[in-house]
Amino acid sequence: MADTLTGRTSEAPDAVPEFPMPRQSRCPFDPPPALKDLQREGPLAKVRLWDGSESWLVTRYAEQRALLGDPRVSADTDRPGYPTKASPEGGEGKLSFIMMDDPEHARLRRMVTAPFAVKKVEALRPAVQRIVDGLIDDMLAGPAPVDLVDAFALPLPSLVICELLGVPYEEHDFFQEHTRTMVRTTATPEDRGAAGREVAGYLAGVVGKRIAEPKDDLLSSIAGRVTAGELTHQQATEMALLLLIAGHETTANMIALGTLALLQHPDQLALLRESDAPRLVASAVEELLRYLHITHLGRRRAVTEDIEIAGQVIRAGEGVIMVNEIGNRDPEVFADPDRLDITRDARRHVAFGFGVHQCLGQPLARMELQVVYGTLYRRIPTLKLAGDLRDVRFKNDAFIYGVHELPVSW
Template sequence: MTETQALTEFPRARSAECPFEPPPEFTEIRAAAPVPQLTCPAGIEARVVSRYEDVRAVLANQGASSRGAPSMHMMEHPNLNMSVVPGSILRMQGPEHRRLRRLLGPEFMPKRSESMRDYVRKVVDEHIDALLAGPKPADLVPDFAWPIPALIVGELLGLPEEDRTLFYEHTGIMMSAATDQPTKDAADGRMWEYMETVVAAKQAEPGDDVLSRLIRRGEESGQPLTFTELVGIGTTLLIAGHDTTANSISMSALLMMVHRDQMEPLRTDPKLAGPAVEEMLRYLSVPQFGLLRYATEDIPLGESTIKAGEWLVAALQSGNRDEQEFDDPDRFDVTRKPRPHLTFGFGEHQCPGQHLARTELQEVCLRLLERIPSLRLAIPFEDLVFKDEHYAFGVESLPVTWDDDTSA
């Protein structure tokens, strides 16, 4: 019996030897058993889809329901049968999901995200100013990676400025697979209550923000969004728009410091920021546990078939390292010819905020390289503590320092 045949449990999120690497079991699964049935921490048996094309096929299939939420298979004792809250677009399916995505779509088109670039750059520069004016070493997680996307998603949703950093703790609790369900539910409840007050204010006095435009767009369509739908959408955007991007910022900054030689072309040619960020997104695969789906009908995958009634996990991190799609996939190479990766998912549930996330990461990389070229770790790499139990792969703390002659 081979090691792949003997594998019975869902693999660790990362290689024990290098935190940037997915678990080696995925290489074996792709080669020998692309859709094995494995036991997940949630206690369910799930078919694990590991190859790039298979992951895309599953995520594009209407028979693969997202009712189980993106990564609920990693929780212990989850409620996999809980009802889907209106507006919770991550778990919705069918016509109602498509209606909400159509109304939301104009808010996240590339042109709209590009229009926010100046604001994003301003926020990034303000935090670099604060870093340079403060003591060394600094911690890029609380001082940089976490507040930046909080302010940006707050701007997007039109949140009061004094509220834009209030939800750090709650998103961290809700996005950890190690959090027990009662604690997660309590944090979810507080976020929901806060968003109820925001939506009520927007309905009473609409402004120029995503929620206000959704209210107007829904009324113009003849199918106005309900209060609960607006709260669900707002809460989803607040959590998803902050946590995943914050961890992507910290991990991208770490990658830049570890692979300093790879950054030289970007330092001299800002136009390379786009391809460089795409490679970072592929290589890091921050949504590290993949996406949980439930088969509502038989789903053929090559010579295999996922039967109706089976759970399955679309392993994004494995697809992003598929040797059939990417040359030397375990090598980080910012000059790699861009090829669509799976980090933002695929199909109708592909991340709506992907273009804004790209804008944020591009500005972070460019401004750090230009303004703090000597940025480096202040502790040994081996001493970093990674978020192995977090839905979005990240680092708990990122102490950094730089040369005193860095220009502010």
């Protein structure tokens, strides 16, 4: 029987490519070559996942935005056809409201929207600037080379999200150790589950304390919803866990990966280092978000009703995967998309998604990255990679792409 899109027959299963595809080791900032090939062929293609199931891979920008904004496309992991994770070790479970549909998604999301509003986030900029300067002071006062991930990229967002949530920063080693396990694809289901339970158990205890003795922090606000009967204690804990993981893992990886990309593009680094114009810094952040998409396994959805798109029909009960890293390299939208150009207007990128599920914390992530990219390279103008790019270990074993370590000197 012929496939409705490719014409491939069920007798030739090898004709359907496996997803995810491997990157080229010599091009660690670029999407896998096979993804580029599929994008050139068309906006939709069938791919096979680790368990033999098939889903639609959406490779072009316009179709990704259309599907992400379509109410017939569900984020609920329990829906028939929802694409499984990329490996048998991946597992799949609900991480609070990001894996739910409206109206429950909207109800829960509204409870934590206010602290991430642009004006609220901008009020945090001076505090984030002090943290960045303090971490740079510590690096300059110590020996070189230093691991930028451990000394700078991880502590910054961890400090910020811990302060915002009301979690003692003294626990950051505990959180970072366990969240690394939770997002590592090579971890066993048992290890991932145990790590999640450890962090959730701790946060459940903090929520309980905030119910009894509220403070001026986000966890107290969430705990207040439990007192009011709007959330169960478990829902409050899941929400806190989501905010903690999303608040430091993504930004930390973007800080380190963005720095490495700039070090490999010295002309772009010089432009950024030699300018103190906020507009150029903001532009650099958007371009790096476009150029370096860190959620490289795609946004996964299930289709609840037949959808006709790009001349094809995606049937109810089929899965779709929006691989934003290749959507952000669509030449129909971004001229010369494989070139890093911090002067381009890249604000239309889909690094934070699109539609009702677009990233809640994007104002905070943008502000933190603006402070970092606008400060680090001016404070340490001779910053350089300590070693060879070939020796850098990239996170091909994790759901969030980045580098395990980044040794730098000056």
